[in-house]
Amino acid sequence: MSTESLLEIRDLSVAIPTETSTLRAVRGVDLELRRGETLGIVGESGSGKSMTALALMNLLPPAARRSAACVNFAGADLSAVSEKELAGQVRGRKIGMIFQEPMTSLNPVYSIGRQLTETMTLHGDVSVAQARRRAIELLEKVGLPDPGSRLKQYPHELSGGQRQRVMIAMALMNEPELLIADEPTTALDVTIQAQILHLLHGLQTELGMSMILITHDLGVVSRAADRIAVMYAGDIVETGTTGQVLEDPRHPYTRGLLECVPGYREASARRLGSIPGVVPSMTGEIRGCAFAARCSRAVETCFTESPPVRALGSARTYVCHDPEETPGRLSPAEPPVARAAATRQDQDCVLKVEGVSRSFSVRRGMFGKRKSLKALDNVSLEIRKGEVLALVGESGCGKSTLTRTILGLDIPDSGSVTLAGRPVGELPPRQRARMIQPIFQDPYSSLNPRKTIGDIIGRPLQVNQVGARGEQQARVRRMMELVGLPTRVFNSFPDQLSGGQRQRVAIARALILDPEIVICDEPTSALDVSVQAQILNLLLDLRDELDLTYLFVTHDLSVVGHLADRVAVMYLGEIAECGDRDQVLAHPKHPYTRALLDSALTIAPELDVPEPHLTGDFPNPMNRPGGCPFHPRCPLADARCRSRVPERERSTDGTLVKCWKAGDAGGVFSQLAKGQALDAVPTPENNKEESAP
Incomplete structure (x- = not known):
């Protein structure tokens, strides 16, 4: 990495007039980026991260006002460059950007090839044929198979991970000196996230470019960034190398964010730290420290005077009145959460799923032939009273279909779902709703925008005619x-x-009828890490206080480690592994479980982005592989895996696993991590039956 500065920003501010006041989205930001370096910008939603990146390229709303002492990029001051020069010489050419949501960033009516080639032909003196060759080269480089045929496809024909790869290729078409990646892995599966980050790291090294990584995922930034800038209320509150900031945070806000991450320096049985309140609206002038109202360490001076900038070396700064006088946690330590997983073995089974299969008839195009899509294949699960069962797996594995079947919203082709000993399909809808309730992923779209909060929470009571009007309001x-x-x-x-x-509100609505079981469908994936911590603590508190039972659907393995009693791993409509949380996460038996765990990014600044051992995209359920459904992506697969469906067996520690090579995953993946060839892996005894029919 070079010591030469590529980007230097001094006193950057962005003001956006509103109907009643002025929104100060960015307030005097100073940043520096060296050539070949990755700068991670972290903070909660509304902190000004994306607005800072957009201001750099002057992609702000028309009414916004940008000011800066200098925005020096590669020797040129971008604050003094005309819009025509920015559009023709800088944006897309010297500075590329990967936006957060590839589906909305790609034009749905243009083919992938047209969008890629136009990126190059509009900025350079190249022919369409040259741009096409460059597009194919980059699509191959970002890992899309058969790149030539991809040019004819449209965005809706690609998966989320494939669309993100196309966005990366588009940003690199003109070999920019700086790449800005705005939440490039948000909403992606943990396996795709690992592939995207490894891809970006490799391309950055190969092309020698610098990168600004905007994210709220501290695990991502700890592995991918060389330096970190922590933003709060439109300002930088702490900067330093990744190791300095994450291992020795000086600002209370940085420390608070880290304490909110499940598993960070704390036993998983302890409650998470929390940051009360929300990021201020940043309308008008902020007096004193912007974080003072949320900081338990705040003193009187914090509310009246702007905090000083304190330096620890040449590139380590933080902004705080009270740096060391009151060290320790931002929020007081909480007692351990009572975990009674061992005693739940004797609890009654409140939900039982036995041999459930579900297929759908799907037709491609208006005149295409119908094909069968098997969403669930002989799925069996049990959930005991008072426990938390986490259901994990990649998008498309059948989690949503299974939860819909459990809720009685979908009828299985075979098998049964019983709730408290009674088949779900035989329960009257109102009685079923009183026994089982969902909490959805996006609380904004699941709440009626025309109803008040009191009406939303009390609606189940009205529908089920529980109590009089006054009793309902009191209960709400x-x-x-x-x-x-x-x-x-x-x-x-x-x-x-x-x-x-x-x-x-969504949680209150789900609990108002005192249900037997609550299905939590990714309830924290759309939330900042600080809000996620509050919701996870709340769910655990309610579980203990009301003796609730949760089916927790998620792809975040750090949340699983903190919240779950047992874990069920799902792949292509099947349960690949199911067992006690500690056994599954510490000693996985199935190669797919091992691959998921290896792809998860914990906060570990000393480690690089892990090389993904799980290659390829999730298979199309309409073209299920023969034998074990995981064998096309499994490094352990042999002839038997390709020809015979494995049986579901219980291991000595009680874990149920569906794999011919159960238990061999740990050794193979550890050798892969060390870069050793698979030929060196000892062949287990059961491989003697490889050629068995």
Whole structure:
């Protein structure tokens, strides 16, 4: 990495006039980026991360006002460059950008080839044929098979991971000196996330470019960034190398973010740290420290005077009045969460799924032939009273179909789902709704925007005619208090609440009828890490207080380690492995489970981005592989795996696993991690039957 500076920003500010005031989205930001370096910008939603990147290239709303002492990029001051020069010489040519959501960033009516080639022909004196060759070369480099045929496809024909790869290729068409990646792995599966980060790291090394990585995932930034800038309320509150910031955080906000991450320096049985309140609206002038209202270490000076910038060496700074006088946690330490997983073995089974299969008839195009898509294949699960069962797997593995079947919204082709000993299909809809309730991923779209919070939470009581009007309102207020919602929002609407408050509303609505079991479908994936910690603590508190039972659907393995009692790993409509949380996460038996764990990014600044051992995309359910469905992506697969479906067996530690090579995954993946060839892996005894029919 070079010591030469590529980008230097001094006193960058962005003001956006509103109907009543002025939104100060960015407030005097200073940043520096060296050639070949990766700078990670982290912070909660509303901190100004994306606005800073957009201001760099002047991609701001028309009414926005940008000011800066200098925006020096490769020797030129971009604050003094005309819009025509920016569009023709800088954006897309010297500075490339990967936006957060590839489906909305790619034009749905243009082919992939047209969008890639136009990126190059508009900025350089090249022919369409040259641009096409460059596009094929980059699509191959980013790992898309058969890149020539991909040029004819449209965005909707690609998976989420494939669309993100196309966005990366598009950003690199003109070999930019700087690549800005705005949440490039958000909403992607953990395996795709690992592939994308490894790809970006390899391309950066090969092309010698610099990168700004904008994210709220501290695991991602700890592995991918050389330096970190922590943003809060439109300003940089701490900067330093990745190791310095994550291992020795000096600003209370940085420390608070780290304490919110499951598993960070704490036993998984302990409650997570939390940051009360939300990021301020940044309208008008902020007096004193912007973080003071949320900081338990704040002193009187914090509310009246702007904090000084303190330096620790040439590139290590933080902004705080009270740096070391009151060290320790941002929030007080909490007692360990009571975990009774061992005693739940004797609890009654409240939900049993036995041999459930579900297929759908799908037709491609208006005149295409119908094909069968098997979404679930002989799935069996049990959930005991009071436990948390985590259901994990990649997108498309059948998690949503399974939860819909459990809720009685979908009828299985075969098998049964029983709730408290009764088949779900035989329960009247109202009785079923009182026994099992869902909490959805996006609280904003699952709440009626025209109803007040009191009406939303109390609606199940009205539908089921539980109590009189006054009793219903009293019950709603008690539930709001239980989930931590202030009574003042009783008559508010969803758009007047923060993301965390909306999720609390969804939880209150799900619990108002005292259900036997709650299905949590990715309830924290759309939330900042600080809000996620509050919701996870709340769910555990409610579990212990109300003796609730959770089916927790997620792809975040750090959340699984913190919350779950047992884990079920799903792949292509089947349960590949199911067992006690500690056994599955510490000693996985199935190669797919091992690959998921290796792809998960914990906060470890001393480690690089892991090389993904799980290659290829998730298979099309309409073209299921023969034998073991995982064999096309498995480094252990042999002839028997390709020809015979494995049986589901119970290991000595009680884990149920469906694999011919159960138990061999650890050794093989550890050798892969060391870069050793698979030929060196000892062949187990059962490989003697490889040629068995």
